[in-house]
Structures are given as C-alpha cells and as structure tokens.
Amino acid sequence: MEHFLSSLTFLLLCSSIILMFLISIKWISSHSKTKKNLPPSPWKFPIIGNLHQLGSDPHRSLQALSRKYGPIMHLHLGSVPTLVVSSAKAAHEIMKTHDSSFASRPSLTMGNILLYGCKDISFSPYGEYWRQLKSMVVIHLLSTTQVKSFQKIRENEIERMICVLKESCGSSVDIGALFDSLTENIVYMAALGKPSDGLELTKLVKQFIDMFTFFSVGTYVPWLSWVDRLTGLVGRAKNVAREFDEFLERVIEEHAMKKEKEGAKPNEGRDFIDILLNVQKDGTTGFTFQRDTVKAIILDVFLAGMDTASKSLEWVTSELIRHPRVLKKLHHEAEEIGQGRSMIVEEDLEKMHYLKAVIKESLRLHIPAPLLAPRISTEDVKLMGYDISAGTQVIVNAWAIGRDPTSWEEPEEFRPERFLENSFNYKGLHFEWLPFGAGRRACPGIQFGVAIMELALANIVYKFDLGLPNGVKHEDLDMSEKFGIVLHKKSPLVVTTIPRF
Numbered sequence: 001m002e003h004f005l006s007s008l009t010f011l012l013l014c015s016s017i018i019l020m021f022l023i024s025i026k027w028i029s030s031h032s033k034t035k036k037n038l039p040p041s042p043w044k045f046p047i048i049g050n051l052h053q054l055g056s057d058p059h060r061s062l063q064a065l066s067r068k069y070g071p072i073m074h075l076h077l078g079s080v081p082t083l084v085v086s087s088a089k090a091a092h093e094i095m096k097t098h099d100s101s102f103a104s105r106p107s108l109t110m111g112n113i114l115l116y117g118c119k120d121i122s123f124s125p126y127g128e129y130w131r132q133l134k135s136m137v138v139i140h141l142l143s144t145t146q147v148k149s150f151q152k153i154r155e156n157e158i159e160r161m162i163c164v165l166k167e168s169c170g171s172s173v174d175i176g177a178l179f180d181s182l183t184e185n186i187v188y189m190a191a192l193g194k195p196s197d198g199l200e201l202t203k204l205v206k207q208f209i210d211m212f213t214f215f216s217v218g219t220y221v222p223w224l225s226w227v228d229r230l231t232g233l234v235g236r237a238k239n240v241a242r243e244f245d246e247f248l249e250r251v252i253e254e255h256a257m258k259k260e261k262e263g264a265k266p267n268e269g270r271d272f273i274d275i276l277l278n279v280q281k282d283g284t285t286g287f288t289f290q291r292d293t294v295k296a297i298i299l300d301v302f303l304a305g306m307d308t309a310s311k312s313l314e315w316v317t318s319e320l321i322r323h324p325r326v327l328k329k330l331h332h333e334a335e336e337i338g339q340g341r342s343m344i345v346e347e348d349l350e351k352m353h354y355l356k357a358v359i360k361e362s363l364r365l366h367i368p369a370p371l372l373a374p375r376i377s378t379e380d381v382k383l384m385g386y387d388i389s390a391g392t393q394v395i396v397n398a399w400a401i402g403r404d405p406t407s408w409e410e411p412e413e414f415r416p417e418r419f420l421e422n423s424f425n426y427k428g429l430h431f432e433w434l435p436f437g438a439g440r441r442a443c444p445g446i447q448f449g450v451a452i453m454e455l456a457l458a459n460i461v462y463k464f465d466l467g468l469p470n471g472v473k474h475e476d477l478d479m480s481e482k483f484g485i486v487l488h489k490k491s492p493l494v495v496t497t498i499p500r501f
Contacts, residue, residue: 036387039083040069041076047221049076057483059370062086063400072384078220080106082393083383086400088407088431090384094394095431095439098381100126103440106376106393109216109228113237114208114244120296121444122304122373132287137297138444139285140275147447151346153189157182158456159343162463165497172469175317176493179310179456186452187305191298192251193271204247205302207240212303213484248295252277272298304445307486308368309452314493316362316457319414321466321495322477326416330354331500334462340501344458346451355458357419359450363402363435365414368486370399372437398434399487407432426450464497 042065044050053075055061062084066073071087085091094102104126105111111123121137124130140146161182165173184205188196196202214233218225228234255273270278276294279285320327333354338344349355375394380387403411409418424430426446428438436443443449460466468477480490 037385039072039074039386041074042069044076047078049078051077051220057481059397059399059483062397066397066400072386077393079222080220080393081389081391082395083388084395084397086397087404088401091396091401091431091434093383094375094396098383099439101379101381102375102377102394104376104378106374109219110212110237113234114211114241115299116292116296119293120300122300126378126440133293134444136279136285136287140279141272142444142448144447147451150190153186154452154455155345157185158459161456162459165464166499168497170496170498172494172496174492175495176314176489179313182456183306183310183452187301189271191272191301193274201247204243205306208244208299209303209307209485211237211240244299245295248298252291252294272301304443305448309449311486311488312363312366312368312453313456314489315366316359317466318477318479318489318493319362320358321468322474323414324474326358326414327466330358330461334458338462344462346455349454349458352458353420354416355454357416359453359457360419360424361414361416364433365402366487367398367402367435370397370483370487372396372398372434373441375441396434402433404432463500465500467496469494469496
C-alpha cells in the first residue's frame with residue numbers, strides 16, 4: 001500500500017491545481033447532456049475521483065460506503081466509472097441476468113505486461129478467443145477426470161506435510177508456511193511435472209503475484225501513465241515478466257524434447273504443459289494458439305492456484321482453533337471416517353459432510369478474493385432501475401456479500417451448521433456466497449483447489465490435536481487481515497500439534 005499512498009499524494013497535488021477548471025467544465029457539461037439515472041455516489045475529487053476512499057482495506061471501506069449509499073453505488077476510480085456491488089440481489093443482476101453484458105475485463109497495466117497482453121483466462125477480454133480458451137482449459141486441464149489424476153500427488157504431498165508436523169514433537173510450527181509449501185509443490189507437480197527447483201522459483205512466483213497488488217496510476221488515469229514508469233513500477237513488472245518468460249521457455253523446451261524422444265502419449269495423468277503441447281500439436285479442438293498462450297495459462301495457474309488454497313487452509317485452521325466446539329465435532333467425524341487407518345483418502349471425503357460445511361463457512365467469512373476480479377460492461381444496461389453505460393467497470397464486493405445480515409443470520413459468527421441446512425455448492429448458483437465467483441467468469445479451477453483443502457484439513461484434524469503456543473488462549477488468536485489479491489492473515493499462524501495416535 002505504500003506505493004499506492006505515494007502515488008495518491010502526487011495525484012492529490014494535481015487535483016488541487018486544476019480543481020476550479022474541472023468544476024467549471026463539469027457545470028457546463030452537466031447542463032448540455034441528458035441526465036442519466038446513476039446509482040448513488042459519494043462526493044469525489046478531480047483526477048483521483050474516489051480512490052482516496054479505498055484505504056488500506058478496500059473491501060471494508062467499500063462495505064462501509066455501501067451501508068451509506070446502498071448495495072449498488074457509482075464511484076470514479078481515477079477517470080474510470082465504477083459500479084460497486086455489495087448485495088446478493090445486485091450480484092445476481094450482474095453475473096446472471098446481465099452476465100453477457102458484464103463478462104469482459106478492463107484493460108489492466110499489470111495484466112498486459114505480465115500475461116502476454118492478457119492472453120490468459122482470468123484477464124482476457126470476453127470474446128471468441130476467451131470462449132475457446134476456457135473450453136479447452138475446462139475440458140483438457142481441469143476436468144473431473146484430470147483433477148482426479150493428480151490424486152497421488154496430493155496424497156504424497158499431504159503425507160509429507162503430516163510427517164513434518166509429527167517431527168515437530170509438539171513444538172511451535174508456522175503452519176501457514178507449511179500450507180504454502182504444500183500448495184506450491186502440488187501446483188508445480190501438476191503444472192510443470194516436477195517440484196520446485198528451489199527458492200528461486202518460489203521467490204519468482206511471489207514477485208509475480210505481488211506485482212498485481214501494486215497500484216498502477218496509468219490503469220485509472222491513463223494520461224498519467226508516465227507516473228508508473230517514473231516510479232519504476234513498469235520496469236519492475238517487465239523484469240519479472242522477462243525472468244518468468246525465460247523460465248517457462250526452458251521448461252516448455254524440456255517437455256518438447258522429452259516428447260520427441262518418448263513419442264505421443266495419452267493426456268491423462270500428465271502435467272499441464274504436456275497436455276497443452278499435445279492439444280496445440282493435434283489441433284483437434286479447432287482452436288489455434290501460440291506458445292505465449294501456453295505460458296499465460298501456466299501463469300494463471302500460479303496466480304490463482306497457490307495462495308487461494310494455502311491461505312484458505314490457514315484461515316479455516318485459525319477458525320477451528322478459535323472454536324473448540326467445532327474442532328471437537330470435526331475430530332469426531334474424522335475418527336468415524338478414518339477408523340484408525342494411517343490416512344484419510346479422497347474417496348472418504350464425500351462422507352465428511354461436516355468437514356465440507358466447515359470449509360464453506362470459513363470461505364464465507366474469509367473469501368480468498370474479497371473483491372472479485374473486475375468486470376466491464378460492453379453495452380448500456382438498465383440495472384435495478386439505474387442507467388449503466390458501456391465501459392463501466394464493475395467490482396463485486398464478495399466479502400461484504402458473505403457478511404450481509406439480510407442474507408445471513410448472525411453473519412459475523414463462525415457457524416458451519418448453517419451449511420448443513422442449505423444446499424449451497426461451489427457452482428456459483430447462490431449469490432449470497434461467491435467464494436469462486438459466478439457466471440461466465442467464475443473460476444474454472446474450483447475442483448482443483450477444493451480437493452487440496454478438503455484432503456489436507458481432513459488429515460490434519462484426523463492426526464493431530466491443534467493448540468496455540470506459550471499459553472495463548474484460543475479466543476485471543478489474532479485474526480487481523482492483510483489485503484491483497486488473496487486475503488492473508490496479518491500475523492503467521494503458529495500452532496502446536498500433538499499426534500492423536
């Protein structure tokens with residue numbers, strides 16, 4: 001956020017210089033155009049608009065504004081008109097009723113630099129390229145069959161994590177760091193066919209993800225895009241992009257050479273790069289794509305697949321420690337399912353209804369991406385009585401929706417039982433709960449992430465009693481947040497684990 005604040009200070013100075021000029025222009029234009037019925041909007045500064053109101057925790061700041069201005073409000077983030085949605089009803093309108101009108105993405109500086117001009121799934125504009133790309137990824141990379149083919153990888157890595165916890169012998173362990181390592185290894189094996197080569201790759205992935213948290217002036221005030229070059233933001237992004245491109249080029253070449261030696265093999269059970277190279281060569285999908293698309297997809301996997309699962313595991317473990325009643329109930333379910341075996345396996349998970357409810361409740365309170373990836377309207381839309389112009393950016397505050405008292409009884413309470421009483425699933429059909437989005441732009445990797453979370457949590461609870469070190473009481477556990485693309489705990493989750501058998 002320090003980059004954001006320094007850039008914001010510069011913009012405020014510019015604002016004060018031309019304030020009177022813009023006020024006069026605004027007065028003239030407002031009397032020369034037909035009035036539109038826009039959603040309620042707080043007062044804004046020239047140039048920066050309402051950017052100053054986002055603060056260091058935008059999801060909370062926008063929730064506070066929505067309580068004053070309503071569940072659908074109109075902001076200006078710099079020169080970008082933005083619709084902020086904070087209720088299930090409004091989210092339904094955006095991602096269901098008018099989904100096709102809001103299915104595209106705005107142009108983002110970081111996405112263009114780091115993702116080969118947004119050739120990935122997450123940030124590419126809505127159109128034929130995106131439709132073909134998503135279809136290919138869903139069918140060939142993230143289908144139920146393909147996700148299941150990585151079962152042995154998940155089980156091996158979770159077993160390795162369990163061994164580390166056993167060796168701790170009751171001493172303090174940063175379990176959040178273990179979750180990071182777990183998800184990294186699973187993603188590397190699934191995407192690249194090999195574990196990390198060491199700290200260098202992990203460091204590079206972290207730099208890549210962190211670049212999306214920096215504030216880009218040019219994204220919101222295009223005529224000031226030179227500020228991003230002046231601050232060094234563009235240079236840093238290009239350096240990260242170059243390093244990652246060189247790394248991925250080496251890995252792809254290794255796969256291509258190995259493929260030439262071994263000959264073509266079935267896709268099932270192979271890593272993502274193998275599958276993508278096979279699809280590219282066979283051309284059976286009718287979708288022609290170049291190597292940049294292969295690399296952009298792999299980067300998407302890193303961006304969406306690592307922090308989401310690991311931080312969700314850290315949050316749900318924190319909630320279990322804070323709520324001994326829930327932990328005890330989950331212990332009991334795990335014991336009934338495990339029956340003294342060395343490990344709970346994936347075939348057991350369908351019977352663990354309370355485990356699924358615990359994870360869903362944690363995702364409600366600690367949604368991985370509190371603000372869903374921005375959308376942009378491609379045509380004029382009448383939305384809940386308001387006029388929304390083409391080119392309006394849309395931000396869905398899924399964090400606020402998950403805590404909306406009109407949808408949830410005692411929304412700040414951690415009560416997994418509520419998910420035993422409803423039929424909510426991960427398909428994005430219930431707009432009160434959007435951990436992976438909804439509509440055309442919903443996350444296609446849901447099964448991949450949920451499989452990691454369920455199996456890891458089931459085995460930790462089955463194998464260990466969890467506690468806090470140094471006599472810290474469970475109710476005193478620090479649950480403060482650090483905002484980012486994925487919501488982090490501000491302080492590490494350090495626990496003690498005592499083997500149960």
